[in-house]
Amino acid sequence: ELVGLMVKASSQPMPLSHNILPRVFSFYHHWKKIYGATFLVWFGPTARITVSDPDLIREIFTSKSEFYEKNESHPLVRQLEGDGLLSLKGEKWAHHRKIITPTFHMENLKMLIPVMGKSVLEMLGKWSEMAGSGDVDIEVSEWFQSLTEEVITRTAFGRSYEDGKAVFQLQTQQMIFAAEAFQKVFIPGYRYLPTKKNRSSWNLDKQIKKSLVKLIEQRKANASEEMSNGCPKDLLGLMIKAATKEEKSDPYTPTSTITVHDIVEECKTFFFAGKHTTSNLLTWTTILLAMHPEWQNTAREEVLRVCGSRDIPTTDDIAKLKKVNMILNESLRLYPPAIATIRRAKADVDLGSYKIPRGTELLIPIIAVHHDTELWGHDATEFNPARFSEGVARAAKHPMAFIPFGLGARTCIGQNLAILQAKMAIAIILKHFSFRLSSSYQHGPTVLMLLYPQYGAPVTFRCLTDP
Numbered sequence: 531e532l533v534g535l536m537v538k539a540s541s542q543p544m545p546l547s548h549n550i551l552p553r554v555f556s557f558y559h560h561w562k563k564i565y566g567a568t569f570l571v572w573f574g575p576t577a578r579i580t581v582s583d584p585d586l587i588r589e590i591f592t593s594k595s596e597f598y599e600k601n602e603s604h605p606l607v608r609q610l611e612g613d614g615l616l617s618l619k620g621e622k623w624a625h626h627r628k629i630i631t632p633t634f635h636m637e638n639l640k641m642l643i644p645v646m647g648k649s650v651l652e653m654l655g656k657w658s659e660m661a662g663s664g665d666v667d668i669e670v671s672e673w674f675q676s677l678t679e680e681v682i683t684r685t686a687f688g689r690s691y692e693d694g695k696a697v698f699q700l701q702t703q704q705m706i707f708a709a710e711a712f713q714k715v716f717i718p719g720y721r722y723l724p725t726k727k728n729r730s731s732w733n734l735d736k737q738i739k740k741s742l743v744k745l746i747e748q749r750k751a752n753a754s755e756e757m758s759n760g761c762p763k764d765l766l767g768l769m770i771k772a773a774t775k776e777e778k779s780d781p782y783t784p785t786s787t788i789t790v791h792d793i794v795e796e797c798k799t800f801f802f803a804g805k806h807t808t809s810n811l812l813t814w815t816t817i818l819l820a821m822h823p824e825w826q827n828t829a830r831e832e833v834l835r836v837c838g839s840r841d842i843p844t845t846d847d848i849a850k851l852k853k854v855n856m857i858l859n860e861s862l863r864l865y866p867p868a869i870a871t872i873r874r875a876k877a878d879v880d881l882g883s884y885k886i887p888r889g890t891e892l893l894i895p896i897i898a899v900h901h902d903t904e905l906w907g908h909d910a911t912e913f914n915p916a917r918f919s920e921g922v923a924r925a926a927k928h929p930m931a932f933i934p935f936g937l938g939a940r941t942c943i944g945q946n947l948a949i950l951q952a953k954m955a956i957a958i959i960l961k962h963f964s965f966r967l968s969s970s971y972q973h974g975p976t977v978l979m980l981l982y983p984q985y986g987a988p989v990t991f992r993c994l995t996d997p
């Protein structure tokens with residue numbers, strides 16, 4: 531029944547409606563009507579409880595979080611995401627999180643603003659050439675992927691940008707192979723078969739690791755010089771600094787707890803966690819603004835008023851773009867790039883009035899919480915950014931109803947970067963272009979790890995002023 535519902539739901543384009551839950555989370559939608567907000571499904575030998583009650587979600591992520599841990603990803607996903615922050619657990623996770631957190635401090639991110647702005651303007655320059663004085667159809671998701679890749683590369687590698695870019699290009703190719711292998715996931719042992727594609731993917735993996743090790747060794751060799759010039763706050767610099775400090779502070783321990791392997795894995799995680807999530811946010815926001823011209827105009831007016839003649843918004847401008855912020859939140863609510871997350875009970879634990887046995891998996895369907903009419907009102911499936919006008923905490927009937935970046939200690943470390951980048955890009959686009967859905971656009975939200983437009987995202991742009 532489950533497979534039937536999924537296949538049926540994802541085969542055809544749908545009307546231009548934001549009521550997408552029956553399509554992308556059909557089993558949840560179907561069974562919630564019968565069993566309520568919390569129910570159990572057996573996936574083979576694994577019991578998985580779906581929890582969409584916000585009080586229980588709060589328990590899992592905050593007040594009783596010590597009883598839960600992340601579950602293991604599918605091996606194909608694990609290969610892509612690396613053994614970094616996303617999948618680490620316990621002390622090692624806490625140690626890495628502490629080291630990496632400063633990469634995302636606002637002071638540090640601010641330095642990226644001019645580079646981000648320049649990348650957006652370059653992209654728009656190309657769009658403008660393509661449009662000339664007329665209309666042009668642009669497949670926005672591909673462009674946004676290149677844009678976010680650029681920013682992630684700078685955040686991770688800073689001054690080693692060019693070398694880092696080459697590594698991430700290999701990782702992009704690897705993701706394409708993995709997506710293909712995923713479609714054959716039902717063939718037992720498929721990923722171990724020495725098919726041409728699997729062999730290419732294994733080779734890529736080796737190349738990625740080799741290039742990253744070379745890059746890390748180079749930076750390590752220059753570490754003392756870098757630190758005397760002020761420590762670089764890119765991911766690579768911070769991790770190398772922490773590793774060097776550990777090696778020095780305890781001469782009896784021959785090696786640091788942070789190894790070159792750890793740094794390699796964190797670089798892979800960064801790319802995996804940051805690129806497609808942020809480009810999806812940009813894609814869905816552009817589609818939503820194309821569908822809702824009244825909000826597009828409102829946001830454009832705000833951008834023109836706040837940014838004036840400045841080509842690239844300043845940090846102050848960014849803080850004043852309230853309407854753009856509301857629109858991004860509404861986009862994250864209706865089309866959250868990560869539609870769900872999973873935790874596993876480490877011990878027997880009480881969850882509300884339920885007794886959860888050790889080993890049980892809990893599925894938190896972020897998208898279902900975001901579309902719940904009991905939390906968001908009768909217009910839950912409509913695009914209405916005004917609901918965020920008094921801030922995120924007051925937008926719904928429960929403060930835990932909006933969780934696009936997760937919750938608690940393991941909340942998304944890159945959320946400030948994602949929002950900053952999205953605000954910059956949307957603001958600059960609005961200033962220079964008006965846009966509507968292309969006549970070839972077909973609405974088909976689908977899930978391939980993240981929430982994607984199944985039939986692409988062609989949007990028709992018209993240049994208002996040259997970028």
Ligand code: HEM
Pocket residue numbers: 600615616617627682685799800803804805807808811866867868871872933934935936937939940941942943944945947948
């Ligand atoms: C964790 C969503 C952008 C890096 C998470 C989680 C969510 C999420 C839901 C929590 C997963 C869980 O609890 O199981 C998003 C969305 C993004 C975004 C919607 C953009 C719109 C980014 C960016 C980066 C990033 C730009 C890095 C450059 C991470 C990492 C974690 C994480 C490393 C794991 C944190 C930990 O467990 O300590 N993200 N993310 N994310 N995200 Fe993001």
